[in-house]
Amino acid sequence: xxxxxxxxxxxxxxxxxxxxxxxxxxxxxxxxxxxxxxxxxxxxxxxxxxxxxxxxxxxxxxxxxxxxxxxxxxxxxxxxxxxxxxxxxxxxxxxxxxxxxxxxxxxxxxxxxxxxxxxxxxxxxxxxxxxxxxxxxxxxxxxxxxxxxxxxxxxxxxxxxxxxx
Numbered sequence: 001x002x003x004x005x006x007x008x009x010x011x012x013x014x015x016x017x018x019x020x021x022x023x024x025x026x027x028x029x030x031x032x033x034x035x036x037x038x039x040x041x042x043x044x045x046x047x048x049x050x051x052x053x054x055x056x057x058x059x060x061x062x063x064x065x066x067x068x069x070x071x072x073x074x075x076x077x078x079x080x081x082x083x084x085x086x087x088x089x090x091x092x093x094x095x096x097x098x099x100x101x102x103x104x105x106x107x108x109x110x111x112x113x114x115x116x117x118x119x120x121x122x123x124x125x126x127x128x129x130x131x132x133x134x135x136x137x138x139x140x141x142x143x144x145x146x147x148x149x150x151x152x153x154x155x156x157x158x159x160x161x162x163x164x165x
Contacts, residue, residue: 050075053160057130059084060152066091066138069120073127073156080127082153085120086113091147093139094123099146102137110139130155 052075059068059082069087073080084094094111095102102110113121128134130153137146 050080050156051160052076055156055158055160057082057156058154060154062150066147066149071153072161073130073153075160080130082123082125082127084123084125085116086122087120089121090140090142091138092121092141094125095137095139095146096125096128097135097137099137099148102139102146127153129153 055073055075057071057073059071061067067087069085071085072083074083092113093102095105095109097105111123111125113123116122133150133152136149136151138149139146
């Protein structure tokens with residue numbers, strides 16, 4: 001069998017790649033954790049960078065039975081409040097947590113609907129985090145039951161809405 005120079009070059013390349021991986025820590029958990037921390041810091045900075053005002057935002061839920069018709073995020077002095085409009089009248093109360101927790105929660109922890117100008121069920125609820133899956137329980141009045149769901153309030157992609165003054 002005839003030997004070529006390619007084999008020693010390949011071995012040298014593979015060894016140097018292994019050395020680089022060893023020195024930089026590829027495959028270890030620390031860089032992944034650092035990347036997650038960096039993403040969290042970037043997300044917090046983008047949320048903190050929101051100027052006071054109102055923003056149309058996208059909302060994601062885990063169910064077609066519990067979904068958003070529209071949502072406006074209001075930012076005031078670093079606090080976030082979502083005005084969540086549901087397309088139907090099936091859910092009349094919301095609670096951040098599980099259905100089991102909602103069943104025994106105090107009334108001040110539960111958010112009741114009000115009707116908007118179009119007669120749709122609307123909730124004004126505080127938002128603690130954007131772009132994160134949050135557990136939320138929705139009270140189905142037809143069956144007198146709390147249901148477990150998840151919701152994600154997405155960070156706004158555009159500028160604040162113009163004031164309607």
